[in-house]
Amino acid sequence: NAGVTQTPKFRVLKTxxxxxxxxxxxxxxxxxxxxxxxxxxxxRLIHYSVGEGTTAKGEVPDGYNVSRLKKQNFLLGLxxxxxxxxxxxxxxxxxxxHEQYFGPGTRLTVT
Amino acid sequence: xxxxxxxxxxxxVQEGEDFTTYCNSSTTLSNIQWYKQRPGxxxxxxxxxxxxxxxxKQKRLTFQFGEAKKNSSLHITATQTTxxxxxxxxxxxxxxxxxxxxxxxxxxxxxx
Numbered sequence: 437n438a439g440v441t442q443t444p445k446f447r448v449l450k451t452x453x454x455x456x457x458x459x460x461x462x463x464x465x466x467x468x469x470x471x472x473x474x475x476x477x478x479x480r481l482i483h484y485s486v487g488e489g490t491t492a493k494g495e496v497p498d499g500y501n502v503s504r505l506k507k508q509n510f511l512l513g514l515x516x517x518x519x520x521x522x523x524x525x526x527x528x529x530x531x532x533x534h535e536q537y538f539g540p541g542t543r544l545t546v547t
Numbered sequence: 548x549x550x551x552x553x554x555x556x557x558x559x560v561q562e563g564e565d566f567t568t569y570c571n572s573s574t575t576l577s578n579i580q581w582y583k584q585r586p587g588x589x590x591x592x593x594x595x596x597x598x599x600x601x602x603x604k605q606k607r608l609t610f611q612f613g614e615a616k617k618n619s620s621l622h623i624t625a626t627q628t629t630x631x632x633x634x635x636x637x638x639x640x641x642x643x644x645x646x647x648x649x650x651x652x653x654x655x656x657x658x659x
Contacts (some may be wrong), residue, residue: 467645477651478635478652479590479635479649480649481646481647481649484645492645494644533639533645534595535592535595536590537592538589538590539589540588541589
């Protein structure tokens, strides 16, 4: 099992560009999450999903959109990137409100 | 807003010394989880506590959940260099949101 995978691993964007981060899990988990991690800020929840076709806002959803068309995939979109979105993005999945399994992260820089 | 606070932010210890990090929530938690993140890595689950006053041990690590279910602690006995990393607590708040709220983490550095 690969667990949770994220693509890409690194990306540099110019202000105003768009991109999509892909998260995939092979553990048949219902719940999936997107977090961003900034120095000294811990992990902040952007959006999450408790099942295929459902999404919900987290603590810091502005500037991001998500989709969960398939149970195993959770996509995070940035429509118009801003320097404030420079961060490390982690995806995670879980079976209910239990242990979360994290992907390796995507390091995004917006110039 | 509702949040989870962690102290200290950073601790530097000599190998063999003990270490404790504390987690406090502004609201009651239905459960609390602890994660460890090595430098450059991703968070890895350590444990989950659910019951008021619960204490769990994993070798040199002891986890406690407060009686009021608003605070928790992680204690490491006789630290080793392999304990280096950032320790996060994360709780499910009684807000209806079915997701964890993470603390800001405690970064542990161990001097050999």
